[in-house]
Amino acid sequence: MIRLFDSARGEICELRLRDPGRVSMYACGPTVYDLPHLGHGRYTLVWDVARRWFTFRGLDVRFVSNITDIDDNIINRALRDDTTETDIARTYEHQWWAAMDLIGVARPDDTPHATKFVAEMTELIASFLESGVGYLTSDGVYFDVSRVKDYGLLAGQPLESLRAGARVEANDEKRSPLDFALWKFAKPGEPSWPAPFGDGRPGWHTECVVMSLALLGDGFDLHVGGFDLKFPHHENERAQAVSQGRDFAQHWSHSGWVMVGSEKMSKSLGNFTSLTDLLEKTDARAYRLLVLRSHYRSPIEVTPATIADAERALLRLDTLARRFDLAALAGNALEVATDFTWTEETGKLCEKVGAYLDNDLDTPLAVAALFEAVSTANTAADKGEDARGKELALAVNALFGALGLQLLSSSHHMDDLSATLVAERDEARFTKNWAEADRLRDELVKLGWVVEDSASGTTIRKP
RNA sequence: GGCGGCGUGGCCGAGUGGUUAGGCAGGGGCCUGCAAAGCCCCGUACUCCGGUUCGAAUCCGGACGCCGCCUCCA
Structure with a gap:
């Protein structure tokens, strides 16, 4: 049984499925008008991990995530860059997927x-206009939130108190400052689609409710996203569905944000680092490990220091992979090692890690347990229990793989010169010519390698 | 103003009332020709003030500090 915190109920509860064995899951995707930033990286990693874990648990997951390719932000960006909205959307969608693949x-x-x-x-x-839930103003069609009985469910407070806190609204044609745009009439030169109530473009909240219901159907299982989408975006999606008497998401889950110093990273604050930049100079796996080491609902700091910390921890895992010659599991692909054979000891490890993950996706505890297993594997091998060490290492690899973290035994290709130096050093060590062996090690270090000796010979790796 | 969250050792970061979180960094040791990697040992931390309890980082009350949402935002 998988349990997950439900933002609507305010507590951890069982993820009940519409169809047993199958999970229907929707995540609001990006508006493609700029490079993805670290916050996008965090939420995509969190829900990628969840999806992978559900899959590992034998559930058939259908995961839908949209691309918002028309929006005010895109129009503004096109104006700024003196190009078309289509061009902006295509460019940044391409950047989005490139970053997703890398991570x-x-x-x-x-x-x-x-x-x-x-x-x-x-x-x-049109149906909202017909039923009176929607109304026209001079610049578009708006949704009357007072027509939804339990509006404020996700915000966790009633309509009146939400209204009390709302900021002064520029548009005085709206009946309530909380009412939101379903449709915006096109100004000259703006992209527009024909509609009986006036040509224009859809509002963001309408896009997501339509796409999620169209692909996953009424009463789908799980709607996820970053905490900042909980209100008003998710509230408004839900409001539209329930005002039509339709079942919307049965379970809501939200992930924490990325902090910069003591502030939330956000587009509006302008304090963001692009994911693209991070991935250029960092092993993408380090960001995944950083995300895994904190709980998905907690805020995380992503700084050069926390990334470096994760990179060093990753080194420990890659060292395990090297020692036990572990095969790299599929990275971007959603493959699950279903044919893995658990021993009594590794079965217990899997049970333990699984129990943590089933309980509100507790990745920090799961990762801690896996790091303990790394020590156990190394200790076993040090004591000469090679088979036991190997089994443990394989299990660690499989379980990290289930979370999408790839362990790599050799991430760098050895060039001919280095290979020659390694061979010469083996010869020097064999003949106990320590001076020559040390000289050759110095040369390898100069080439950027870390040199490690073992009974079977010299191996080199990048630091 | 309303609603929600957080405050843990040098750093990051978990934590279900009592028994080792984990990682990184640091110190000591084992191993090694010397290293590296690995292994073993070492920190006795929980913002503050009360309270409940045999016992609280963990529960209750209060104070202080910080953050988020209520506007586009993952």
Whole structure:
């Protein structure tokens, strides 16, 4: 049984499935108007891990995550860059997937694009106008939140108190500052789609409710995203669905944000680091390990220091992979080692790690248990229990693999010169010519290698 | 103002009332020709003030500090 904190209920509860054995899961994807930043990296990693874990548990997961390819931000960016909205969306969607591939986030099963669902959106909006839940103003169509009984469910407070805190609204045609745009009429030169109530473009909240219901159907299992989407975005998605008497997501989960110093990283604060930049100078696996080492609902600091810390921890795992000659498991692919054979000892490890992960995706405890198993494996091998060490190492590899973290035994290819030096050093050591052996080691170090000796000879690796 | 969260050893970061979190860094040792890697040992921490309890980092009350949402935001 998988348990997960539910933002609507405010407690950890069982993830109940509409169809036993199958998980339908939706994550709001990016608006493609800029490079993805570390916050995008965090939420995609968190839910990639969840998806992988569900899959490892034998569940058939259908994961849908959209691309918002029409939005005010895209229009503004196109104006700024003196190009078209289509060009901006295409450019940054490409950047998005490139970053996702680098960071090892598996592609969703479906990636609906908002512009491909406009017909469904206008149909929905028309029905809102008909029922009176939606209303026209001079600049678009708005949704009357007072028409939804339990509006504020996700925000955790009633409509009145939300309204009390709302900031002064520029648009005085809205009945309430909490009402949101379903549709925005196009200004001259802006991209627009035809609609009986006036040509224009859909509002963000309408895009996601339409796409999630279209692909996953009413009452799908799990809707996820970053905490900052909980209100108003997710609240508004839900409001639209329930105002039509439709079942929406049965379970809501939100992931914590990335902090910069003591502030949340966000587009509006302008304090973001692009994921693309990070991945250029860092092993992407370090970011995944950093994310895994904290709980998904807690804020994390991503700084050069915390990344370096994760990189050194990763080194310990790669050293294990090298010592036991572990095969690198599939990175971006969602493959699960279903044919893994557990021994009594590794079975217990799997049980322990699994219990942590089943309980609100407690990756920090799971990772701690795996690091303990690394020590156990090394100790076993040190004592000459090679088979036992190997079994443990294989299990650690399989379980990290289930979380999408690849252990690498050789991440760097040895060039001819280095290979020659290694061979010469083996010869020097064999003949106990220590001076020559040390000289050759110095040469290898100068070439950027870390030299390690063992009974079977010299091995080299990058630091 | 409303709602929610956080405050743990040098750093990062878990924590279900009592028994080792884990990682990184640091110190000592084993191993090694010397190293590296690995292994063993070492820190006795929980913002503050009360309270409950045989016993609290963990529960209750209060104080202080910090953060987030209520506006676009993962």
